[in-house]
Amino acid sequence: AQSVTQLDSQVPVFEEAPVELRCNYSSSVSVYLFWYVQYPNQGLQLLLKYLSGSTLVKGINGFEAEFNKSQTSFHLRKPSVHISDTAEYFCAVSDLTRRALTFGSGTRLQVQP
Amino acid sequence: NAGVTQTPKFQVLKTGQSMTLQCAQDMNHNSMYWYRQDPGMGLRLIYYSASEGTTDKGEVPNGYNVSRLNKREFSLRLESAAPSQTSVYFCASSDGQGNQPQHFGDGTRLSIL
Numbered sequence: 001a002q003s004v005t006q007l008d009s010q011v012p013v014f015e016e017a018p019v020e021l022r023c024n025y026s027s028s029v030s031v032y033l034f035w036y037v038q039y040p041n042q043g044l045q046l047l048l049k050y051l052s053g054s055t056l057v058k059g060i061n062g063f064e065a066e067f068n069k070s071q072t073s074f075h076l077r078k079p080s081v082h083i084s085d086t087a088e089y090f091c092a093v094s095d096l097t098r099r100a101l102t103f104g105s106g107t108r109l110q111v112q113p
Numbered sequence: 114n115a116g117v118t119q120t121p122k123f124q125v126l127k128t129g130q131s132m133t134l135q136c137a138q139d140m141n142h143n144s145m146y147w148y149r150q151d152p153g154m155g156l157r158l159i160y161y162s163a164s165e166g167t168t169d170k171g172e173v174p175n176g177y178n179v180s181r182l183n184k185r186e187f188s189l190r191l192e193s194a195a196p197s198q199t200s201v202y203f204c205a206s207s208d209g210q211g212n213q214p215q216h217f218g219d220g221t222r223l224s225i226l
Contacts, residue, residue: 009153032212043117043203043217044156051212090155094212100146100171101215103155 002027002093006104014112015083021076021107023091031093033074034101035065038088047089050074061085086111115139119204119218126194126225134189134221136204142216144209145187147171147179149200150220156203162187163209194225 007022025031032051036044048059055067065076074091088108092101120135138145143164148156158171162181176198178190187206191198201222205215 004155006155034214036217041219043219044205044215045217046214049212049214100158100161101156103148103157105153105155 002031002095002102004091004093004102004104006091006107008107009105010108010110012110012112013081016080018079019077019081019085019109021089021091021109023074023076023104025072025074025091025093027072027093027095029095031095033065033067034092034094035059035063035074035076036090036092037061038090038106040087044090047076081109081111083111083113085109117204117206117216117218119202119221121221122219123222124224126191126223128194128196128225130194130225132191132194132223134191134202134204134223135186136188136218137186138204138206138216139185140206140216141184142206142208143184144207145181146205146207146215147177147187147189148203148205149173149198150203151200159189159202196225199223199225 003026005024013019034049035047038044050057050067058064088106091104117138146161147159160179162168165184201220204218207213207215
């Protein structure tokens with residue numbers, strides 16, 4: 001079985017400050033890792049994904065994430081946030097056999113002016 | 114390009130009523146999924162269809178049924194709605210491989226009184 005833990009339910013941050021949203025996972029098999037963003041009253045949009053290769057993955061809107069196999073983590077970072085980054089962010093894992101995503105509980109990023 | 118379309122966007126039901134949520138995708142994807150989103154719990158998989166003609170239970174299937182009508186359409190039915198099924202329901206589709214991202218609809222907000 002797989003599980004995903006997002007350690008922070010809410011992260012308040014000031015505009016132009018850096019931010020890190022934490023994600024840890026547990027799985028007995030190799031997984032693929034994803035970060036999705038959800039803006040109010042919308043569905044989820046893919047930010048970035050890690051499949052293999054370089055452990056630093058760059059996504060849309062200036063976000064990046066680093067896969068750390070030894071710590072089973074996939075933390076999301078942005079060096080300078082904007083008001084428009086205010087949203088809920090979900091970490092998710094999948095594997096070849098299950099074909100479905102297991103999501104974390106989400107982190108609400110609140111960017112303040 | 115519509116992507117994943119869900120209908121209706123909002124619905125209020127009384128306990129015991131039945132309802133079908135509709136989902137259609139225009140990306141020629143093999144796999145389709147139904148999730149529910151509840152506060153603080155992320156998204157949980159209800160049912161999925163790996164390919165046309167097949168359906169499988171996810172994490173929280175009780176009280177729901179699904180139909181993969183054709184490659185494009187995947188419906189979710191509540192036979193006798195209960196207040197515990199008040200939630201936001203998301204449909205998603207993908208190529209069906211674990212390393213491929215899922216594309217989400219905008220959700221159906223369902224309230225059961």
